[in-house]
Amino acid sequence: MYRQVMVPGGVIEFKTDNDPLFDFTLEEMTASGWETTCVTRDLHHSEWDADNIRTEFETKYAEQGIPIKRVVGVMGDKPAATEPEAAGESASAE
Numbered sequence: 001m002y003r004q005v006m007v008p009g010g011v012i013e014f015k016t017d018n019d020p021l022f023d024f025t026l027e028e029m030t031a032s033g034w035e036t037t038c039v040t041r042d043l044h045h046s047e048w049d050a051d052n053i054r055t056e057f058e059t060k061y062a063e064q065g066i067p068i069k070r071v072v073g074v075m076g077d078k079p080a081a082t083e084p085e086a087a088g089e090s091a092s093a094e
Contacts, residue, residue, distance in 0.1 A: 008077040015043065015070045017061040022069040033076040042067040 002012070016022050022041070029036050040046040044062055048070065058068050 002075060006075050008075055010075045012073045012075075013038075013070070014073065015055075015058065015068055017058075017066045017068055019069070022071070026071060029071065029073045035074040035076060036071050037074065038070060038072040040071075041069050043070045044068060046070075 002010070014022075014025055016025075026036060026039070038048055040048060043049060043052060044067070052070075054062070062068060
């Protein structure tokens with residue numbers, strides 16, 4: 001879906017408190033040909049915290065001792081073979 005609205009080199013910064021969602025996102029980005037950078041499982045104790053803009057939910061969970069995970073994904077030039085666009089399938093529902 002992102003390939004329809006982003007240009008190659010486009011960037012997504014993803015943050016979550018949810019471990020399974022974070023793991024899934026890392027797997028999907030890698031499988032879809034995205035470069036992943038700035039990966040951390042504890043943003044507020046990482047080198048990237050100084051430039052981080054905390055959301056209301058992020059602050060709430062951090063105050064509860066729940067670490068915030070973060071990954072920056074950079075979209076590659078070509079879709080991976082597993083993406084619908086690469087396999088010649090339609091990404092939209094019929």
